[in-house]
Amino acid sequence: MNPPVPAVLAELAALLGRNALPDVPPAERASDLGLSAMLLGLAAEMWDRQAAILVEENRAVRALLGESGEDGDLRLTALKAENDRLRARLIEAHAAAEAEGDAARQAAIWTELAASTERRRLSTAPV
Numbered sequence: 001m002n003p004p005v006p007a008v009l010a011e012l013a014a015l016l017g018r019n020a021l022p023d024v025p026p027a028e029r030a031s032d033l034g035l036s037a038m039l040l041g042l043a044a045e046m047w048d049r050q051a052a053i054l055v056e057e058n059r060a061v062r063a064l065l066g067e068s069g070e071d072g073d074l075r076l077t078a079l080k081a082e083n084d085r086l087r088a089r090l091i092e093a094h095a096a097a098e099a100e101g102d103a104a105r106q107a108a109i110w111t112e113l114a115a116s117t118e119r120r121r122l123s124t125a126p127v
Helices: 005-019 025-066 076-100 104-120
Strands: none
Touching: 005 025, 025 076, 025 104, 076 104
């Protein structure tokens, strides 16, 4: 999730702390609390799905790169680090495919990038 869930939670903690003050105008408090509730719901959705998304993406990108291996450490930080490593390699592979004129490989990479975008789509997304 971008921004990462910990950053969203930190921002929400600051908003909630500020809204505990007695001099916050009611309309501003209502707006902040409504936004906080929405962001907490989205953070909960992504938190619940994030490990599954990263494992699925890592498998798909490894297959595209011809790499073997699995995600042994299922902590989000470890999965994200591996995802970042694989995506950097995918960029290199895509550049090489373009340079070589390998249209089939380029299409396979674009297909995975589109699938990755779809995996990350929030339930509240309008499209």
